[in-house]
Amino acid sequence: MLTFHTADTQLRHPRSELHGGQLVTPFECPERVEIILARIHAAALGEVREPERRGLDGVLEIHDSAYVEFLETLWENWQAEGHGGEPIPSIWPARTLRGDRIPENLEGRLGYYALAAETSVCAGTFRAALASKDIALAATDQVLAHGGGAFGLCRPPGHHAARDQFGGYCFFNNAAIAAQHARDQGVARVAILDVDFHHGNGTQEIFYDRDDVLFASIHGDPALEFPYYLGYADETGSGRGEGFTLNYPLAPGTDYPRWRQALEDALARIQAFGAELLIVSLGVDTFAQDPISSFTLASEDFSDYGGLLKRAGLPTVFLLEGGYAVEEIGVNVVNVLSGFDAG
Ligand code: 6XA
Ligand code: ZN
8 A cells, every 4th residue: 555655744843732731742743653654664565655745735625714824824923922832722712702703812813723722833833734734635646546545644633623723633634635625526425434532523523514525433432532522423414414424432441342333333324325435534542552542452453444444345545643652553553554455
């Protein structure tokens, strides 16, 4: 299987993540990519190619232009204000405040455009987010042209990014941008299957009222797990989109047999939908040793479900999302991809 990647993703290396009341070194770190690349080479998965650079192409089809401009200028504006640390939001248009005004003040806008406080921004964040998006587009074009599977080694991840909000380590929604790109190339029905431990709230929000892109997510129960405020089973879409969002919230401690049942159900629904393209939001934070998650998948389970995905018989784009057991992230990601190739 071909992998698409560029070193520009590593321009994102923030110093701080707000975690347990402390600023810690971010879980979503550049080493994740280095270890996955090393494993791709060691396992001879296939060639690694650079994506074409496409500027903002694809971004404004999904994201709000004022949001994009905010992200593009955030670091320099923050620097101009003379702050010592990295931008981290500290106030939001929370339930008792107004959400229909965008403040002029930078901290006010930071809260307006953020959905969570763990994700700080650094100098290279915007360029890395564009590179990550270009990787997703290149992997999608590869699959549209040649069928089979391709892997977009994206970083930063995308599935928490909503139309005009960043958070959960995500800025641009790579899977949504890839799905819209495929639609624009004439693919009538696209399915996005999100197997990351966390609910893909951004992807769900973007396609919630649409019937041309089906979104299915298997994740930790949001009553107990991030992002807490979306991802319940009764969220099934609205208007034309009713029935085209599928959520499988699972209890902490969920093991592979139970998780696999949810996957089989989701794949049956994707086939009944008549998907012509499958985009997999591939987070491997379902791994038992993941430091911020609570499912119990083992490394060999990733190979098994890679094979199951292949048997769905669809052209398939894999886009990296989460996974923070850094030592094993290469093995787990490549197990899915080689499981698919062997399936
Ligand atoms: C913040 C947790 C962010 C989760 C990010 C992630 N405490 N999403 O892996 O898939
Ligand atoms: Zn995750």
